[in-house]
Each structure stands twice: as structure tokens, then as C-alpha cells.
Amino acid sequence: MSIMSKLFCRDDIGIDLGAANMRVWISGEGLVLEEPSAVALDITHEEVKEQGQQESKDSGKPREHRVLAIGAAAGDMLGKTPGSIVVIQPMKGGVICDYDITKKLLRYCFSHEKVKKARKGGFRRPRVVFAVPSGITEVEKRALEDAAQSAGAGDVFLIEAPMSAAIGAGLPVSEPEGCMLMDIGASETEMVVISLAGIVHSNVLRVGGNEMNSAIMTYLRDKYSLVIGEREAEDIKIKIGTACRPEKELEYEIKGIDATEGRKLVVKIDSKEIREEALAGLLGQLEDTLRGFITRIEPELAADLVENGIVLTGGGALLRGLGKYIAAATGLPVRVANDPAHATIEGCGVVIGELEYLSKAKRR
Ligand SMILES: Nc1ncnc2c1ncn2[C@@H]1O[C@H](COP(=O)(O)OP(=O)(O)OP(=O)(O)O)[C@@H](O)[C@H]1O
Numbered sequence: 001m002s003i004m005s006k007l008f009c010r011d012d013i014g015i016d017l018g019a020a021n022m023r024v025w026i027s028g029e030g031l032v033l034e035e036p037s038a039v040a041l042d043i044t045h046e047e048v049k050e051q052g053q054q055e056s057k058d059s060g061k062p063r064e065h066r067v068l069a070i071g072a073a074a075g076d077m078l079g080k081t082p083g084s085i086v087v088i089q090p091m092k093g094g095v096i097c098d099y100d101i102t103k104k105l106l107r108y109c110f111s112h113e114k115v116k117k118a119r120k121g122g123f124r125r126p127r128v129v130f131a132v133p134s135g136i137t138e139v140e141k142r143a144l145e146d147a148a149q150s151a152g153a154g155d156v157f158l159i160e161a162p163m164s165a166a167i168g169a170g171l172p173v174s175e176p177e178g179c180m181l182m183d184i185g186a187s188e189t190e191m192v193v194i195s196l197a198g199i200v201h202s203n204v205l206r207v208g209g210n211e212m213n214s215a216i217m218t219y220l221r222d223k224y225s226l227v228i229g230e231r232e233a234e235d236i237k238i239k240i241g242t243a244c245r246p247e248k249e250l251e252y253e254i255k256g257i258d259a260t261e262g263r264k265l266v267v268k269i270d271s272k273e274i275r276e277e278a279l280a281g282l283l284g285q286l287e288d289t290l291r292g293f294i295t296r297i298e299p300e301l302a303a304d305l306v307e308n309g310i311v312l313t314g315g316g317a318l319l320r321g322l323g324k325y326i327a328a329a330t331g332l333p334v335r336v337a338n339d340p341a342h343a344t345i346e347g348c349g350v351v352i353g354e355l356e357y358l359s360k361a362k363r364r
Pocket residue numbers: 017018019020021022091093094184185186187188189208209210234237238241313314315316317318319320340341
């Protein structure tokens with residue numbers, strides 16, 4: 001690439017910073033990075049804040065806990081840390097709980113080898129399309145934009161994550177007809193009705209994959225006095241979690257520790273009890289919220305939904321039989337997106353690739 005073309009070359013980057021996973025898309029390349037959105041801190045050591053971070057007025061040398069790991073390496077530490085280490089996941093329930101940590105994650109994304117390699121190496125700061133939870137405030141949007149710019153972004157465009165997921169799932173979002181999407185992420189479930197490239201109705205339920213894991217942990221502790229970690233609960237959910245009765249119930253053997261006797265305990269569980277005992281309450285909550293949401297939709301749009309149905313995205317949509325469950329609950333046609341966990345970042349990819357969509361993303 002010549003110096004001149006390098007000067008004018010411009011990379012566009014899409015970022016989906018979720019409660020559990022962060023994903024980075026580079027124009028012309030596709031998905032280049034996917035790691036847990038986590039930062040591990042050593043809380044026994046403080047050091048002077050990195051350059052470029054805002055300095056507090058009352059102290060000349062602001063200090064912060066030492067960063068031990070970011071991304072995949074921090075995710076590996078989840079649930080295994082001694083008291084001196086905390087692993088922070090700064091996006092929770094559609095809210096950015098910690099801006100300094102978010103900045104670190106963004107900087108990590110920008111400086112990651114895979115991202116640098118995928119970028120064409122233009123000298124200009126990349127434009128960034130950021131998928132954000134639909135409920136965030138103007139102040140939070142501004143803070144996120146600042147965080148992205150201090151991490152190396154040029155112009156920042158924000159797009160509501162469910163809109164991005166709908167685009168990624170191939171919904172006809174620009175048409176004058178209602179389409180409905182439900183994104184089941186790690187910390188929340190967002191349901192939206194979209195028409196003419198805008199979100200007409202939205203609702204957020206603070207229930208997602210994390211709560212399903214907690215429900216499995218609570219059930220096993222209460223029923224078998226068996227204590228397991230979040231990873232094991234996640235494994236159980238992925239291997240035998242169901243929302244509807246499968247053709248053949250699935251089984252799982254858990255080796256853990258008896259909470260009262262402190263002895264090794266081996267328990268065989270099956271998908272029926274996980275569905276009917278552990279997850280039933282959360283699935284019921286999801287169903288009730290969804291039905292309440294649908295009742296608030298105007299008749300014209302509701303008529304479209306009867307035709308078009310509901311599309312499910314987010315990693316939680318991978319729970320076996322969830323589409324069937326939602327279809328039975330609502331009587332509407334339901335489709336799980338082809339690659340539900342990646343719909344949001346794929347939508348960012350479409351947006352950065354299409355000026356038509358870019359103009360619809362909110363320019364900050
Ligand atoms: N096969 C599966 N069955 C059930 N749940 C799954 C499966 N695979 C992944 N998940 C769940 O999907 C969730 C992650 O989904 P996703 O990556 O869409 O979340 P996120 O975007 O990080 O979170 P949020 O959208 O809430 O900010 C996790 O809770 C994970 O346990």
C-alpha cells in the first residue's frame with residue numbers, strides 16, 4: 001500500500017460490548033476478536049493511573065488497582081480468584097457500571113494483535129460503530145463515546161444493540177411493517193418492535209443467561225446440598241438445558257462437594273429437572289413479560305407480528321427449545337436467528353458497510 005493510500009485508508013470498527021462477551025468487527029474482515037468482557041484487578045496493589053485517564057482534582061497522582069489480565073485471560077480467572085483479585089465485568093443489565101474498566105476493555109480491543117493485524121493500518125483514527133443497550137442515558141452515551149475516543153476511536157456512531165441484532169439477523173428493519181426481536185443476552189433480555197428503521201416499542205427484563213446459571217446453582221444447592229461454580233452451571237445449561245421437552249431427556253453427571261458434609265458428591269441430573277425445577281421460574285417470567293409487552297402493541301403493528309412473528313437473538317437463544325417455548329406461549333411464529341450470539345456484531349458489520357445504515361446510526 002502506498003503512503004498516500006495509507007494516509008487516506010480508513011478502517012471502520014464495530015464493537016459489541018456485552019455483559020459476558022466483547023466482540024470486534026473490522027470492515028472488510030469480519031469478526032476478529034471475541035473474548036469475555038472482563039478485567040482482573042489485584043486489589044492489594046495500587047499504581048498511578050495510566051496516561052490519558054482523567055485525573056482527579058483533589059489528588060495530583062490518581063491511583064488505581066493493578067490490572068492483572070483482560071479479556072480471555074481474565075475470563076479464565078472468573079470464580080477462581082483469591083481474596084486479593086477481583087474480576088470485573090463492567091457491563092451489567094444494560095448499564096456501564098465502571099467507566100475506567102470499560103476504557104481498559106476498549107483500549108485492549110484497539111491494541112489487540114488480531115485487531116491491529118486485521119486493520120489496514122491507516123493513519124486516521126478508525127470510525128467506530130458501537131452497539132449500546134437501548135436504555136442508556138445521554139450521559140452514559142457521552143461517557144461511552146469519550147471512553148472509545150480515549151481508547152483510539154475517531155468518530156463514534158452509536159446504534160441500539162437490538163436494532164443492530166435485528167439488522168444482523170436479516171430483519172427488514174427499514175420497511176413500514178412491524179418486526180419483533182427478542183435478544184437474550186447474559187445479563188438481560190431486550191424485546192423490541194421495529195418499523196421504518198426505528199424502535200417503536202422496547203422493554204428490558206433483567207433476566208438472561210447469568211440468571212439461568214444462578215437458578216441452576218440454587219436448585220442444586222437446595223435439592224442436593226451440592227455446591228457448584230458458575231462455570232459448571234453454564235456447562236450444565238449448555239449441555240442439558242431445555243425450555244421444552246426434547247425427544248429424549250438429556251443426562252449429566254456432576255461431581256462436586258456436599259455443602260453440609262464436606263465430602264465428594266456425585267449427582268446425576270437430567271434435563272427434565274433442570275427445565276421444570278431450576279429454569280421454570282425464569283422461563284415463566286420471560287413469558288409473562290413478553291405477553292404483557294405484546295398486549296401494548298398497536299393493532300396495525302400487532303397484525304404484522306402475526307404474519308412476521310418474533311426473531312430470537314443473543315447467546316441465550318441457543319437454549320434448546322426456546323423458540324418452541326415462545327411460540328407456544330404467544331401463538332406467534334418464532335425463528336431463532338442463524339447465529340444468534342453474533343447477530344448484534346454482524347449488524348454492526350452491516351452498518352459500517354452500508355452508508356445508508358450508517359446515516360441511521362446516531363452520530364455522536
Ligand atoms: N447453548 C447455549 N444454551 C443456553 N445459553 C447459552 C448457550 N450458549 C451461550 N449461552 C448464554 O448466552 C449468554 C451470552 O450471550 P451473549 O454473548 O449474547 O451475551 P452478551 O451480549 O455478552 O450479554 P448482554 O447482551 O446481556 O450484554 C451467556 O449467558 C451464555 O451462558
